[in-house]
Amino acid sequence: MAAIYLDHNASTPLAPEVLASMRPFLEKEFGNPSSIHRIGRAARGAVDSAREDLAGTLGCQPEEIFFTSGGTESCNLAVLGAALANWPQRNEVVLSAVEHPAVFGPARLLAKHWGFRLRICPVDAEGRVVLDRLAAAISPKTALVSIMAANNEVGTLQPFTEVSNLCAAADVPFHCDASQWFGKLPLPPIGLFGAALVTVCAHKFCGPKGVGALIVRSGTKLEPILTGGSQEADRRPGTENVAAIVGLATAARLFIKHPMASTPVLTPPAAKLRESLASLPGVRLWSPADQSLPNTVAVTVAGSDSLTLLAGLDLAGVCASSGSACSVGSLVPSHVLLAMGATREEASSLVRFSFGHDTSLDEAAAAAAAVADVIKMVGNV
């Protein structure tokens, strides 16, 4: 493990309690939950308990929970499933310009294969969806509105209560990708974001990779994207990944109501890093000071690029990212920063630091020092 891991928006360590809850299902309790014999029934019982447990944590009904292979599949199921359930009477989908690729991907597929019109709602300079523009984009043709709860790259929280009200008034289903919310902030007073569909991704809150859930509030129309066996009430076939489902429910119980990384814990080191970075020449802060994830500090560095900066940081023992880990591998400017008004040069030099519950003030200071060194080094090249 590298010295300082500041990439908790990409993934988080599996909590020991979560692994402990999973272990029986990686060992003796190996049954297929659909089998009717005792080994199968034990597995079925575990999946049922996990579903009830998660429903209790989230404040929804067990029947509203559909387990998936992760956040990406949940987003795909929500976007394709809800849009196609309302198609062809409705053939438009409304998204914010800062959604994750797991939402943009299926939305583009809707456009390509079903002729949907995508209405991309702009965001302001802080990355927050412009509500007037959102209201104007929603029409009787809207099959789905998909707006995330919190942005993965800069941390901006979206005004989901207002989005929910707009959708309710127009009788349009609202999908809220809450992958980055859970584990960092408690459930909001409105509950599950006032959304018809909510994406949950376990490995963002110390649960295992390869499992997520889509919450589908009762009365929401949804077409499955996978067809096969009768698992998950016919909406998500395939032998259940029992150990991972149990792990998801355990992690949710531990870290959703009382986030693993509470705001009072996260704010001091994040503030420390913000402060230190703000004083560096050429550094621009993009994470809003308010209504933003408490753990996320995103900056751009003039005259440099993300890959160079990240390589330098890695050598200095700091794990950070250029935004969505799902988009790396090529130097693509951040679509989030572009939507916030950044130039292409700026959007190509994003570095995101995302703290976890165990990040100390010292580590924040060390990260700031490393960034300063890397910027100096890059400047000298």
Next chain:
Amino acid sequence: MIYLDHNATTPIAPAVREAMLPYLVEKWGNPSSSYRFGAKLKGVIEVARGQVADLIGASPREIVFTSGATEANNTALHAALRANPARRHIVTSAVEHSSVLSCCRALECDWARVTVLPVDREGLLKLADLENAISDDTALVSLMWANNETGVLFPVERIAELCRARGVLFHCDAVQAVGKLPVDLRRLPVDFLTLSAHKFHGPNGVGALFVRRGAPFTPLIHGGHQERGRRGGTENVALIVGLGVAAELARNRVAEYAAKVRTLRDALEQGILATISDTELNGHPELRLPNTSNITFRGVESEALLLLLDQAGVCASSGSACLADSDEPSHVVRAMKPESAASRQMVRFSLGRDTTILQVDTTVRLVREAVTVLRG
């Protein structure tokens, strides 16, 4: 407890679990990260990809990891149909797994045309039927290698050659074959092939789709660039490692597996057929997986027999676990013997590499006792 339901799922091999644990504990990064702690995991995934490729005689670049066989089957069917809008016809069989049949029905509702080939009383296809079914607008033939309920083997070499000759894509659901039979795709011209880890002592929740180099492909799950743009979503590193190790174990054991398991299966089958009256084998006696035995007990409802066996400590099934929630009789046995009650009165025994002769002998006795009770 005697577990004879290995076609539903298998216990994770201890070596597989041990290989997975480091990736659940200390090596938990996101492989798409640029820093070494995460990026190193890309190499780990490539090792597993190589292990899976070696198991089936493929090139690593032809392996796409999925969340399991259902996703892999769905992906193959969608990819083949998206390849050429002029070709909207799928040929499949009446005995496919529900993840293929349901997907075909869903596609049929949208815009595809589907031909479902019948099977004979022994569960076999007529190749002439397949030849006749293929037409100019056929996009894909999807036929399984080995049937999950009866173990009956389709002649995949001849099907593959026929599809190749007719210029039609061939998807093979090989979930029940991989790990039980040698699979060498260098000599078998399939375009897509599905496998699932938990059928050969790997973990639940991971599988793979083989996509032959040059075969058309469209992703089913869209998002990040993972799997070279063919399957979005943060890679499930631990499960992928588990699949890789399970594949390597299966490759090393596949030769001995067949010999060992066949002897036990035959002992079980002969024990039941010879000592319990009004019993009948479902499926071709020879062209079959070495581990599977599907037997009709006339006058005995499947559910009742399975319940008594479960109480006696024997885990078996009445067919596909994926359809166990439904009250429908087995679509596989019904397709073979439409006129009889066989599909409601059968039990599938599927053995594993750790099954013992003592377990087999005990099972024969317990089945005989249970059938006697139920027949009054």
